[in-house]
Structure formats: structure tokens, C-alpha cells
Amino acid sequence: MPHRCTMNRSAEMRSTPASTPASALGDLGQPADVAQPLLEVRGLSHRYRLPRGVFGRRRPAEIQALNAVSLTLWRGDALCVVGESGSGKSTLARLIMGLLTPEAGEVHYAGTRIDHLEDRQRQRYRRRMQMIFQDPYASLNPRLRIAQALEEPIHVHFPEVSRQQARERVEALLSDVGLDRGWGERYPHELSGGQRQRVAIARALSVSPELIVADEPLSALDLSVQAQVLNLLVDTQLARRLTYLFISHDLAVVEYLATHVAVLYRGTLCEVGPAAQIFAAPRHPYTRALLAARPRFDDAGAQHIAASTDTPADLSITGGCVYRQHCPLATPRCAREPPRLEALGDGHAVACHAVDADAVRMDTEAHLGPES
Amino acid sequence: MALLEVDDLCVHFTLPGMVLEAVGGVSFRLGRGECLGIVGESGAGKSVLGFSLVNLLAPPGRIVSGRIRLEGRELTTLSERRWRAIRGRRMAMVFQDPRATLDPLFTVGQQMHETLRAHRRLSRRLARRMVLHRLHQVGLEAPESQLARYPHQLSGGQCQRVVIAMALLLDPDIIIADEPTTALDVTTQGELVALLTSLCRTLDLSLIVISHDLAVIQQLTQRVLVMYAGRVVESGPTREVINDPQHPYTQALVDALPQMYPPRAPLRPIPGSPPAPGAAPTGCTFHPRCRYRHAGDDDLRRRCEGISPGLIPSGGSEVACHWVAQLIDHEMTDHEAIDAAQVHDESLG
Structure with a gap:
């Protein structure tokens, strides 16, 4: 396992927020303002419309899944969103990633409002923010070999990268997440749950993102494997200066991983703050x-x-x-x-x-x- | 005599071209009013063990050997017809997902009445009273108004309470609960644990709790079996097994819990992953992932790789591990050596 400094490493990262070179922000026309949050969510609301009951019975037509939630993420944060099922955690993640369109409110990424961007304009932000899903059995295409699944996003976001370069990058990624390069030739069904979640993490990392949104990435894993993936998440955050938005219902995991915690209850933000204070x-x-x-x-x-x-x-x-x-x-x-x-x-x-x-x-x- | 005695129970799944051993030689005793935990990862055989105890194994699963005795009466040879007098009345099962257990098309009251009247000839009024009594017992608010409700109108925790009330309807001696808290929210989990504990105490009920969650096992049970790849690797008093685990697997499992570490400190994970069904390693099934794999001499390694270890007493528990066995042998030799040295000294003095 790679060496890792412990405990106050997140504090170190916060004190040096200028981790991204100015040019990376500059090419998006944004000033390299270190005092700027990486992600800012303002008054985000979303409602789901319910279908009418089978027998035409009257039911409430809508569910307020998220109600005016505002959050700020700074570079190097690991913000964990907690709450019971139905509290709007996944809705929040999907709104931030642009998988849902918010009914009200704004999502700002590094100073730019991104929630109403067209697909084409959104593309560049898709590279910078990546998502890891809950179920590693459902989030990998069963027909693609692991290496193909990892190369695809590289080719999409970096058309200038040659096949050979992409292949080398995939091998490096596999070894970063602790998988033998031989696994690249396998299909998802040949992998265990923990291995698949490593592949999902490698795929998210393949386009060098800044922000990773992870929706319950550990809940499908066995306890003995969960610790491997938790280690990987902490190591990777340190090595790549990542920012995490992490959704979990497991408070032990949250207490372990979070620098900051946001508590949702039925779509409303109840409390948010530094993890140590919240706990x-x-x-x-x-x-x-x-x-x-x-x-x-x-x-x-x-x-x-x-x-x-x-x-x-x-x-x-x-x-x-x-x-x-x-x-x-x-x-x-x-x-x-x-x-x-x-x-x-x-x-x-x-x-x-x-x-x-x-x-x-x-x-x-x-x-x-x-x-x- | 223990209420329930299970001896050397083996369950196989016979598939075309192969036989999978899901449970390999599990033995335990369950006393009246006792709470036993079965802990392990997915695929360890905990649920299959639970199902086989109430004869609910679906083919191709089959008990191939071993004995299950309830108050001395052999159950493995019973016909399905005779099982109906046992299942529900003596041993009841609470399944993992309470919502999937209840029929969405019937109200709570209808489902509970059906269960009751399938086993007992009762007047409607008496049946209703018994149903209400059980709903009250599991702490469901306003039981009368819940009777007319459909499962979708209940929360997950309320569904689980209804399912437990149904299991209690026929006043069983033993309840087998398969992951009773897994599908629930954290706050509800705590309430369910408190409910099960108080039911055990007030009704003198025996409980077998199957869970992957060590914290739930610790809160609910007095004794625990730790299963890995179909076998019991450690069994003993819950407190001792969790606070002072003897088997390398249990040790590693406790070591892998994030709550045992300060935030963001490196965890000590178990390398590799649990064996796939049918691909269990020879010898000790845990040996490829064992932290003491390279600690012993060649002789020990040969035993770990070739011979399946049996359970031996260690501390307050029983452990199936060649490494622990060797340590115990060595300690004994050390003690003998000290005794021998003392005898030698005394004879000189």
C-alpha cells in the first residue's frame, strides 16, 4: 500500500487550495481565484411527478425531493451527505451531475453556472466532474472488456490521445486502483464486487477529474472489501488532489472519510459543517x-x-x-x-x-x- | 437439553456438473431465551443455514447430512406435512426485506388473519384480538388503525414490525431473523434492535439473528458463530469474539471496521475477496487471505493448504485454525517447560 500521511492530511490540503494550475482554470475563461469554491449549489429544488394510481385513485401528484438546498465545496473537501432513504441524497447528486434538471436553484462549478448548459457546452465539465454509482454490477457495460470500458471515456474527452497512449494510461490506472493489468482483458462478470467498484473508480479517474461524486459506492460491498475501497478513496484523494461529494447512509464510513458533513431530512438541509464538529x-x-x-x-x-x-x-x-x-x-x-x-x-x-x-x-x- | 441442537449440518447445491457446498458441517446449541448471532459476508452460507433450519431450502439446495433436533426431536427426516406443525408454531422466520415479505394486495389485518386461521380454528373476534395483541406487542402505534392499511402505506420499520408480529402470532419458541435491520434506516435500526431484545426477554423467546453487521450482532446476541465460505471459523460469547477475536478471519474483519480507526487513518483491509461459490480453496478456506500465511514454517503451511481445520477451544471461544492450534500447543509446551524447569530447580534446592 502506498504511504499515506494520516489524520490532518485533509487540513493540509485545505491550506493549499491552489492545487490546480492557473492554466487549467484559465482555459475556461475563469480567473484562477483560489478563494473560489469548486462547487457551489444555491437553493436547489426538485420535484418528482408521480403517475396516477392504477385505479385512478387520487394521490399527491408530486414529491418534493429536494427543497432549496445550498452547499459549498472547496478543493480538497470530502463532503459526505447523510440522511435516510428518501431524503434526497441521490437527487442532489444527480442534479449536480446534470443527470436531472433542477426545478429551481443554481449549480456553479468553479465560478460558472452549469445547470442549464446545453449538452455540448456541458461536455468540458463532464470531464472535470465524474460520478461513481452505487451498484458496480449495473454501472459497467457487460459487453465491454474492462480495458475498453476504461479507454472509452479517454477517447471521448481527449480525442487527441492515440490508442497506444490510451492503452498505457489504462494500464497505469488499473495498477493505481490495485488491479493487475491482466484484468483489463476480462469482462465485468468475471470480477468480484470489490474489483468492479475499483474499475468504476478507475473509470472515473481516467479523465483526470477534479470532483468525484460518489453515490453509496460502498454499500454493495462486503465488509472485508469495503476497507480496501475506503483506503483507495483516501489514497486517491491525496495523490490526485480530488474533491469528493460522497453519499452514504453508513455513519461509520462518514465519520471515517468526511471532512465535512451535510445532513438531509426529507429534501431539506438540516445541518452542515466540519465533520469533527458535527460528530x-x-x-x-x-x-x-x-x-x-x-x-x-x-x-x-x-x-x-x-x-x-x-x-x-x-x-x-x-x-x-x-x-x-x-x-x-x-x-x-x-x-x-x-x-x-x-x-x-x-x-x-x-x-x-x-x-x-x-x-x-x-x-x-x-x-x-x-x-x- | 438445549432447545435446538444442530450437529454437523451440511447443505449442498447440486448443479449440472458440480456440487456446491453452501454449508459445511455446522454445529451449535441454542438455549431457551438465548440470542445467537450468525455473522459472515455475503456467500458465507448464513442465509442458507437459516433457511435449512426451517426446511425452506429451495432445490437444488438440499441437506445432505447432519441433524437438527428441536427438544430432542429429529427434524431433518420430517415430511413437509409434518413440518407445517413446526414451522410458524415452533420456529418462525423473519425474512430480510419486510416489504417483499408482505403481500401488497392485502391489508395488514387480512394477512395476519390468514396466517392465524391457517393454523388455528378461531372465531373472527378472537383472531382479531390476537392480531391486535401482537401488533401492540411489537410497539406499532395505534394497532387498530394499522389493520386496514396496505403494506405500501407503512414505513420500512413499520413493515418490519408487522412481519415480526406475524412471526409471533403462533407463539413460537424460536425466531430466525435474516438481516432484520439491513433494509432499514439508521434510526429505525436502533429501534428494531431494542424491540427484538425486549421480546426475547419478556416472551422467553430464542432468537437466531443472521447479519453481516458486527455492531448489530454485538448489541443483540449473547453468542455468535462466525462463518466463512460455508464453515464456522469461530464461535463463542459475542463480547469475547468481537473484543478478543481468535481466528485470523475474525481478527481481520474487526480490524477492517472504519469505526475502529481515527478519521482517514489507513485501514487494514483483508486482501483479496471471499471465494466464489464452488471455488473454495483447499484446506483452510481462508488461507489465501490469512495474515499469518507466511508466519509459520513449511509444515504449518502444508496443513493450512491441505487440511481443513476443526474447531478447538481457545480463550472462551472455539476456533478452527491451524495457526491458533499451533500457538496453543507451543504455549502448553512453554508452560510444561517452565514447570519442568521449576521441578528441576526445586530438586536442586
Whole structure:
């Protein structure tokens, strides 16, 4: 395994954000402004239309999958988006990648608005931002040999690269992700899940992207293989100065990998901030419930019973805070007006009416420990 | 006598031209009120083992040898007709995906009534009361109003509670739960773990929990079997197995957990991947991935590659590993050497 400096390596990367040479930004007509976020999402919203019921029964016609979400990613960040199923995590990733068109809001990449670009104009950004999907069994074309699958994006994005050069690049990529060059001649069905996810990572890396959006890349993998891929993700981020937007429901993985965490609940951003702060002193009641519920090894037998969020989404409830039905701190105000995301300093922000009023109490608790 | 005794159970899948060994010689005892965990990666044979315990193996899967005894009564030779008096009434199974377990076309009440009335002759009123009692027992809010609901109107956690209530309907002694928390959100997982724990305690129910999640196993179970490629490689008290694993595979599995490391520190993964079905290595099936592979002498390596290790006691657990066996032998020799030295000293003194 390649040598890796640990712990504060992400902090090192953040202190030297000018990792991309000025020319790389210059050719897009953007100033090489190191103070500029790599990715900025402003007020992103999306609704899914539901088909009518089979028997023409009336159902809510739409689901608000994402509601005015704003996020900022700096170079070298590993932002993990957490939330339960249906919270809009994957929708967010797809909107950023341009696989869906947002209903409202903007996506800015290195200072340029990209959400309404035509396919042709979008192409150059497709190279700079790559996606890794959840299911490595579904995301590789079963008819292409591994080497072909890896060469294809190179030829698409770098037409000037010769076949021979592409082949050499693929061999280097395979060895980067820890696969023998012989695997290039195989078909996806001959590979294990972990090997396929390595290939998916290699394919994302093949066009030298800056940002990698990964939607649950580990959940299809066995525990013993998951650690291999996690190591690879951290090593690669360091070696290639990548920025990650990482979607996961596994809080152990998030705590391990994230420099920053964003918590989504039913399409709304509840809390966002540096990972260490979120895990040590979560502010939003939902974040607290989520963290309290995670199974841990240090207190075997102790049962964490979190505030129940276990009811189906009631689509008819609109307005106010989305978490109020389950929130132990809910007040009539929470039903009237949705809380706005308020900055708490250090990039930590929370959307909760109760946090302001209780700031002092929560501060004290934070000193006592996160789970009091 | 233990409630459930399983001895040397082997399950094979006979396919054209080959025989796959899915479960190779698993033995365990389950006491009343006890919670046993079966942990392993996908393909380790945990679910096949679970299915074979309630005779739900689909062909070409078949129990080829071994015994399953419930309170001393042999189950492997029972006809399917006789099994119906056991399955559901004595041993019930909770499947992995609660939504797939429930029939989308029937309400919760209809499905539960059907289960109950298939086994017992009851009046509608009594059946309804029993159904409500079980729904209440699994902590479902407002059970009366849930009866008329269809599965799609329930959340994942509510579905899982309904499925558990159905498993409890006929008052079984044993519930086998296959990945009971896997399809659920984190917050709901915690609630389900608490529910299963309290059911075990209040109903004196025995539980077999099949999971790939060590944290869930740790919270729920008192004893655990660690399976790899169809075999039990380690078994013992859950706390000891997870806190002080003896088998190299269990050690590596615990070492690979990200929660055991500070953020972004290098993890210690297990090299390679679990063997594909039918491609299990000879000898110890874990030997190609074992961290002690090159630690021993040639003799040990030959044993690891050629002889399948049997379970031997080590610490508070049982372990199937030649390397551990050799360590124990050596320790004993060391102790004997010390004893011998002391005897020698005393005789001189």
C-alpha cells in the first residue's frame, strides 16, 4: 500500500487550495481565484411527478425531493451527505451531475453556472466532474472488456490521445486502483464486487477529474472489501488532489472519510459543517437522533432509542419545519415557518428554530459530550 | 437439553456438473431465551443455514447430512406435512426485506388473519384480538388503525414490525431473523434492535439473528458463530469474539471496521475477496487471505493448504485454525517447560 500521511492530511490540503494550475482554470475563461469554491449549489429544488394510481385513485401528484438546498465545496473537501432513504441524497447528486434538471436553484462549478448548459457546452465539465454509482454490477457495460470500458471515456474527452497512449494510461490506472493489468482483458462478470467498484473508480479517474461524486459506492460491498475501497478513496484523494461529494447512509464510513458533513431530512438541509464538529456537537435534533442511533461497539448492551422517525412520509404536510412531527423540541412556530439555515461559525450551519433559543444550553452539553 | 441442537449440518447445491457446498458441517446449541448471532459476508452460507433450519431450502439446495433436533426431536427426516406443525408454531422466520415479505394486495389485518386461521380454528373476534395483541406487542402505534392499511402505506420499520408480529402470532419458541435491520434506516435500526431484545426477554423467546453487521450482532446476541465460505471459523460469547477475536478471519474483519480507526487513518483491509461459490480453496478456506500465511514454517503451511481445520477451544471461544492450534500447543509446551524447569530447580534446592 502506498504511504499515506494520516489524520490532518485533509487540513493540509485545505491550506493549499491552489492545487490546480492557473492554466487549467484559465482555459475556461475563469480567473484562477483560489478563494473560489469548486462547487457551489444555491437553493436547489426538485420535484418528482408521480403517475396516477392504477385505479385512478387520487394521490399527491408530486414529491418534493429536494427543497432549496445550498452547499459549498472547496478543493480538497470530502463532503459526505447523510440522511435516510428518501431524503434526497441521490437527487442532489444527480442534479449536480446534470443527470436531472433542477426545478429551481443554481449549480456553479468553479465560478460558472452549469445547470442549464446545453449538452455540448456541458461536455468540458463532464470531464472535470465524474460520478461513481452505487451498484458496480449495473454501472459497467457487460459487453465491454474492462480495458475498453476504461479507454472509452479517454477517447471521448481527449480525442487527441492515440490508442497506444490510451492503452498505457489504462494500464497505469488499473495498477493505481490495485488491479493487475491482466484484468483489463476480462469482462465485468468475471470480477468480484470489490474489483468492479475499483474499475468504476478507475473509470472515473481516467479523465483526470477534479470532483468525484460518489453515490453509496460502498454499500454493495462486503465488509472485508469495503476497507480496501475506503483506503483507495483516501489514497486517491491525496495523490490526485480530488474533491469528493460522497453519499452514504453508513455513519461509520462518514465519520471515517468526511471532512465535512451535510445532513438531509426529507429534501431539506438540516445541518452542515466540519465533520469533527458535527460528530462532536451535533446541533439539529435530527442530527442528534441520527448520531445517537448509530450502533457502536464501546457500549455493548446499551440501547440507544432515538426519537422515532419511523412513519411513512406524510406528503400532505407542507410548510414549516419538515422534522417537526418527530422533533422533541417542536413549537407552534415550527409549523408556521420553515427554519432558515443559520450560520454558527466555522462553516457550521443549522436550520432549526430551537437552536437559537437553546444555544447556551447546547453549548454546555457540547462540553459535556455529544450524547448527554 | 438445549432447545435446538444442530450437529454437523451440511447443505449442498447440486448443479449440472458440480456440487456446491453452501454449508459445511455446522454445529451449535441454542438455549431457551438465548440470542445467537450468525455473522459472515455475503456467500458465507448464513442465509442458507437459516433457511435449512426451517426446511425452506429451495432445490437444488438440499441437506445432505447432519441433524437438527428441536427438544430432542429429529427434524431433518420430517415430511413437509409434518413440518407445517413446526414451522410458524415452533420456529418462525423473519425474512430480510419486510416489504417483499408482505403481500401488497392485502391489508395488514387480512394477512395476519390468514396466517392465524391457517393454523388455528378461531372465531373472527378472537383472531382479531390476537392480531391486535401482537401488533401492540411489537410497539406499532395505534394497532387498530394499522389493520386496514396496505403494506405500501407503512414505513420500512413499520413493515418490519408487522412481519415480526406475524412471526409471533403462533407463539413460537424460536425466531430466525435474516438481516432484520439491513433494509432499514439508521434510526429505525436502533429501534428494531431494542424491540427484538425486549421480546426475547419478556416472551422467553430464542432468537437466531443472521447479519453481516458486527455492531448489530454485538448489541443483540449473547453468542455468535462466525462463518466463512460455508464453515464456522469461530464461535463463542459475542463480547469475547468481537473484543478478543481468535481466528485470523475474525481478527481481520474487526480490524477492517472504519469505526475502529481515527478519521482517514489507513485501514487494514483483508486482501483479496471471499471465494466464489464452488471455488473454495483447499484446506483452510481462508488461507489465501490469512495474515499469518507466511508466519509459520513449511509444515504449518502444508496443513493450512491441505487440511481443513476443526474447531478447538481457545480463550472462551472455539476456533478452527491451524495457526491458533499451533500457538496453543507451543504455549502448553512453554508452560510444561517452565514447570519442568521449576521441578528441576526445586530438586536442586
